[in-house]
Amino acid sequence: MAQRAQPVIGTTGIVAGGFVVVAVLLSFLGIGLRAEVGRGIGPAEWAAIRFTVVQALLSALISVLCAIPLARALARRRFIGRGFLITLLGAPFILPVIVAVLGLLTVFGRSGWANAALGYFGVPPLSIYGLHGVVLAHVFFNLPLATRLLLQGWQSIPAERFRLAAQLNLPPRMIRRTLEYPLLVQIVPGAAALVFVICLTSFAVALTLGGGPRATTIELAIYQAFRFDFDLARAALLSLIQLFLAGGAALIALWIIPNFPLGAGLDRTLQRWDARSGLQQVLDAIVIALGSAFLLLPLLAIVLAGLQGLPEMPAVVWKTAGNSLGVAVLSILTLLIIALPMAGWISTRRAGGAEAIGLIGLSASPLMIGTGWFILINPIADPVPLALPVTALINAMMALPFALRILVPPMRDTLVTFDRLSRSLGLRGWSAWRWLVLPRLRAQIGFAAGLTGALSVGDLGVIALFADPDRATLPLQMYRLMGAYRTEAAAGAALLLLAMALGLFWLCDKGGRWRAEA
């Protein structure tokens, strides 16, 4: 049998995948070295576990329940701005958490717009700290995701079915039963599981809106044990709990989690003949208006407050912005060095089993990995100067599953389409990358890089573990400003951070598509 010479050889991909596995395993080793399991799980740990699970459950439930009417309304209505709104549903992917939190505080906070409106009617102000705040922020981030997942499902119903339903003049109740319920049964559990898993490892939201013994997630508890008590043993124990809880949930959820709707195509319009009654139209209009207001008002608040706050920003903000930019660029480079060979390796294999390595990033939480590495590095070297590179590396690993989802399908396509031509020309190894894969995948590489850059520049996670006052990133600096009640300066920093995240994404994404050929 002739050897089947693949244009793209898997060796570098295996090395890259191995690197990720080793990086994660090393963190386990670090945790294992220090975790004193014998000490047992105390009441504080139990409280953290309970809060983590409860807030994640509530967030998943509310996100999905609100997403159902919103996705349904979006699926069956045509209106001006629909495309914009659907694009906006993708924004939370690249919106820095801390920026969104500040926007939510401006709208829903103690002296925010919502309370001002309620006060007008004599209702006492609501506080969004604690459980409600955490859940509110999680719904803000995950409602769009759940809506996109459901919308994708709705659009997968063939137009012919709706035509048939219209022909048979099915009443709304029957349309729900024959077309919509089977779909919901298929998609809702996966969407809820995904949101649940994402919220289990939530850190920045809990850090800013939670806190205290009654509203501390495990991820936040790791940070507190580490930062306030410098109790590495406790941090390691909590990391272990996090690993079992979040990692286990992620592995179980993997079976039911649907594909991320990362790409475009959701703005496709489908002709519908049903749902023409006045009541249905009014209800849909209300749902869309509420949904858009919920998503848009905090963004608007950031821009308005930020413009006022820009002159108030201390000089240190610019320095930390520079750090953040450096971290983001390093993350993008690291991601590409890992993801491209891995995608090549996965694409040449028949089944996508190797993709699971990329998902390790989802099950291992950033603070857990950070804690593990800190424990290993600490005896050998001072971890503080490594804060920025470590943050960049962990951010790259967190972006890896998304990047693989983006890169693998088109890479597989390219390798299949041009398989015979490349082989007949003897095009392989670096030449195949240089002249075939990289040019053909420019758009997707740009998209993946943009996503990584935006995630990384806005990340408030590991950096909080390692950093000292001299080595902050912009999100961390923004958090410090908020903690010092310098709200205006923080709002200015939020606007700057938002501009950087969107700018990085736009630059990479456009760069990938610039002068891209057929």
Place this chain on the structure above:
Amino acid sequence: MLKLEDVVMSQGNFALKADFSVEPGRKTAVIGPSGAGKSTLLGAIGGFLPLRGGKLWWQKRNITHAAPGERPIAMLFQDNNLFPHLSIARNIGLGIRPDLKLSASDQDRIGKALERVGLREMVDRKPGELSGGQQSRAALARVLVQNRPVILLDEPFAALGPALRHEMLDLVHDLSNETGATLLMVTHDPQDVRRIADDVIFVEGGRAEAPQPAAALLENPPPALRAYLG
């Protein structure tokens, strides 16, 4: 001489046998009903389909296990003969060096090949900016610089209209005469056979017959071929 020695090819349930030689410099048409295995035969010679049995020789060299790019063969497929993201010059350059590290004399060869196929003005264009006929010419220019002794054509001109296809076949005819290459081409059309082929390989019923002189065969086809030609 290209020699297929007791060759057995298979794809799924389908098997095809061949045991013959093709003399150097001959232009041979491969004809037969669709699904009979014409593309399978060319794919196996080109190295894209591992043989299940038998040996493949070029002159004294056993190429049964050689990778496609290491065989003395240049091949054009039904589609995807050019990389759409690379300029015509680079597409042709890949036929000289797959890493595209081209010397001045390589560039010179690319220019000459383009000139030969009448595409001198198109050096920096992308394939998408060319017409179907021009794309075929560009692919032939690459075959020219590849400078391999055997050329396999698996219906690369099938999507062209009759006039353009005849033009391409004439160009192929002239190019293989100039280079002395051995040509094997799949076709459906007896007219194509008359136009350029010296010999015919008839593929049917799980066998690829040995090449026979085209003119005589078409004048007086055996029953199976007669049934196919209609």
